[in-house]
Amino acid sequence: MVQRCLEGEESAQVEFVNLFQQRVFALCLRMLGHRQDAEDVTQDVLVRALRYLKSWDSSRELAPWVLKIAANRCRTALSQRSTRPLPVELSVEPETPISEVEGVAEEVNRGLSGLREDHRACFVLFYQQELSVAEVAEVMDVPAGTVKTWLFRARKELADYLRKRGLGPENEQ
Amino acid sequence: MNCLEFQTQLESAILERTSPAPELAEHGCTCSAQDCRDLWSDYILLEGQLPLWLEGESADSPLDPLRVVQAAAESSLSGRHVRRRVRPETRQSMRRWLAVAVAGVAVVGVIAALNTSPDLPQLVQSPDVRLPPEVALLEPGDTAASPGVSTEESQQALTEISHTYVGWIHGSAHQISETVGFVLSTPPSMDPLPVLPWYDTLQEQIRPIEESFQKTMDGVLQEVGGESQRSS
Structure with missing residues (x-):
């Protein structure tokens, strides 16, 4: 599938997104605690994963590589969030x-x-x-x-x- | 089981996601050490709540996979665009500064040409070039009717003035074109700038103008020279 993705086959890329989007979204949702932010970051993560797929070391597992991108993007989103008010979902006590x-x-x-x-x-x-x-x-x-x-x-x-x-x-x- | 064994085995059970042995539960509930009881209490609490946490919130991604793929394709294109976008800004800024520099150098060049031109002092100081007031005030059609000044003298004076002006303009134009060429061309000892191809294009754009200017000037000179020869 990765090879087909790298060759630009759209169906393979859709397959890639389907394979990882639930896991990435779940991670982002739990990391960010905000559904809309999680959706945005999930899209960003999957776009980046597809874009930089050629840099993935095929001797390693693919899922941790994708989740690593997700964790990094969540970290970035959280650091950006620190400069603006907390989303409502997190700020309500x-x-x-x-x-x-x-x-x-x-x-x-x-x-x-x-x-x-x-x-x-x-x-x-x-x-x-x-x-x-x-x-x-x-x-x-x-x-x-x-x-x-x-x-x-x-x-x-x-x-x-x-x-x-x-x-x-x-x-x- | 001592407290250290209890803590080690509980840690292993957590990390390996295995059920704790019965003796762990017994130690955790009955140990006199507060640490052991707290560890066991935390373990029981989290093991009871975490499954509910995992089931409790729907984490279905609402993303359309096709749109993600399209966004990835657009992103790779826009990524290239971003790299391109940086260069024109730099180039524009450099171009602006260079234009100011060229304009400044051109002005300096013109002034220098005016000051160093051998014809200018001649024009200003030479009594031969100075026109009689009558000639200077005459309209072209009235030259023949002017009293006191012969037609030949007027013609000669005009020719000299023409020569002086043409020489002056020619010299200035040459100075400007040389200055622009000096500013825009890269000295051979320097490495060529990697991201400034517009230098070459600007030089190429200027070259025809310079050539046509040169031709015009040569034509004017020839014309003036021919007229003066004919008149003499």
Whole structure:
């Protein structure tokens, strides 16, 4: 498929987009916490991936390469966002503890948005993208030991946040 | 199981996404160390919430794959365009500065030509070239009727003035064209500028003008010379 993409075959490029767009969008959504921003960045990521596909090292896995672009673009989008107001979806503080199961995802996302950017990326790549520690390290360009450290810090901070928000074994009893 | 073993095995279970052994749960719930109980509590909390997090939010991408592919094609084109777009701005700026420089040098050249021309002092100072007031005020048709000045003398004076003016203009034009040529041409010792092909095109554009100017001047000189020969 990559070879056909490089030859400019449109159907192969559509196939490429179909193969990765859900994963990239899910990562961007969890990283950015804003659907419209995630759509924009996803498009940007896929466009860049197609454009620079020839620079992909075929001896490596394709998915981490694409996700690496996504992580970098999310980082760029977040740094640009720091110069303008937060999107509404992230700036709204919940008034009351949530009790419904549907609200858990939203609450976890809020907790994630409060994490340090690299901790959040590490957490999302590991749990949501189901990458191994080695793959996360490759995507984030850091040693595997750093990934483990960031992952456990992210888990700890998120658990503390969720507990504060009324979620947890002692609150469910 | 001691606390260190508990922490190591729990870490492995998390990283390898495996279910923890029963003795891990037992240690985590019953250990007297607060750290172990906190670790186990966090583990239970997250293992319970994260599956809901993954299912809870729809992450279906609404992008149209075909539009993404088209955007990629356009992007690669516009990428080239961006690289091109930088150059004209630089070139325009350089062209503007060079035009100012050329104009300035041309003015200086004209002034220098005027000051250094051997004909100009002659024109100003030579009593031979100065026209009698009667000639200077005459209309072309009235020259024959002027009292006190012969037709031959007037003709000769006019011819000399023509020679002087033509020589002056010719010299100035030559100075300007040489100055422009000097400014626009690259000295052989310098490396040619890689992104300034308009130098050559500008020189090529100027060359016909210079040649036609030269021809015109030569024609005028020949004409004036022929007339003076005929009149003499």
